[in-house]
Amino acid sequence: MSGFTVGLAIIGGLVLAGLVAWNAWTTRRNTPRQPDVPTTVLATVPLEPQERSEPVLHPEPDEDLAPLPQPERKPRLDALIDVLAAIAIDTLVTGEAAMAALPTTRRAGSKPFAIEGRNDASGEWETPRANQRYAAFQAGVQLANRNGALNDIEFSEFVMKTQAFADAINGAPEFPEMRDEVGRARELDQFASTHDAQLSFTLRARQAAWSPGYVQQHASRQGFVAGAIPGRMVLPATQPGQPAVLGLSFSTQAALSEDPAHSAIRDLTLSLDVPQVSRIEQPFVRMRDTAIALAAAMDGMITDDDGRVIPVEALDRIGADLEHLYDTLEARDLSAGSPQARRLFS
Structure with missing residues (x-):
């Protein structure tokens, strides 16, 4: 074998070795890093009624x-961020009656809506519960959230839901002025948008x-x-x-x-x-x-x-x-x- 042939063989070997090394480096670089020791397994949460x-x-x-x-338990209605409507009643209302009268949805448009009762025993405002009696109620709708400020249509829906609940328990609601509350909602929304x-x-x-x-x-x-x-x-x-x-x-x-x-x-x-x-x-x-x-x-x-x-x-x-x-x-x-x-x- 001539020296020229030997030289070509050596060069070819070096090129091949280089390609092998490059491929090994590329493979190592593209292979995702693995944990030192397996720490987790994939499991499935058991299916609960009505839950995915x-x-x-x-x-x-x-x-x-x-x-x-x-x-945690959902916080109570708060005049700082809610429109509140007091609902007066002449006689105590049971928790069962109040729960049956609650609207099927807890929103007015894109805003959370809630009704609370003043527990006759504790004097605390709470979401109506069974085996309790209530001396007064209040309804509230949130003034603003990340969907924007409460608008006229949402305020009107709030009034209709509250009125329907009040009628069902023989109560008398007292609503604030829509213009005032919508204006307050816009001001609060402006503050929230600026400071989010x-x-x-x-x-x-x-x-x-x-x-x-x-x-x-x-x-x-x-x-x-x-x-x-x-x-x-x-x-x-x-x-x-x-x-x-x-x-x-x-x-x-x-x-x-x-x-x-x-x-x-x-x-x-x-x-x-x-x-x-x-x-x-x-x-x-x-x-x-x-x-x-x-x-x-x-x-x-x-x-x-x-x-x-x-x-x-x-x-x-x-x-x-x-x-x-x-x-x-x-x-x-x-x-x-x-x-x-x-x-x-x-």
Whole structure:
């Protein structure tokens, strides 16, 4: 064999070796990162009457994750954010009679509608219950929410529903002036629109994509637990019954994949609904620290929705702006996380 042939063979071997190495590197780069040890399994919530069963992620028996907080009881009607109509009655009304007279829907247009009774025994306002008696009633419709301000049509629907309930229990309603309440609704809606804030950061993989298990493992180390929707995790509040502090979401399709180990996730979203979470939870500080920790642990980068990298200094400036927003909400008696704020900003 001539020296020229040997040289070609060596070059060919080097090229082949290079191609093999390149293919191996490409395969490794495109293979989603896997968790160190499997930590979760996909399960299905048992079907309850009139409820849809959805798959959720549950921890293995040896995993000690905090349970999701239970929803708290709905807050009472409040003159700050509701139109109120008093309903006078001549005699006590049983809870059973009041419940039978309640309208079939709890909305007037896009606004929550409710009727409460003053319990004759406790003197407290509450949603009518069986085996109780009530000395008075009041109806209310919310002035504004994220769908906008209460309008004339919604106010008229509120009046009709209230009147029908009052007629059924032999009560006499007293309604405020529509013009005044619609004007108050517009003013409140303007304030809410100006002071609403829903923040989100995107965490993007720098190189290799992530598998669902990899995301779940790192998120659980930051205190997140599985949510009710596939591809969503939440950071529970420190106080029972309060809404989650933060949300973390990724591809639902990847979460539901028959082969999740090979489902590639290249980005996930960390979110905070500012008016919904109490200031004492320090939600933005926890959001910032979580984003930084996940980016470091998962070889990711923090970006905005357009893919621009967000430096740590910019995160600090956002936190300072939020402090002013918290002060403004508190001055209006709509502190973030309060029942009134949570209803208004919903």
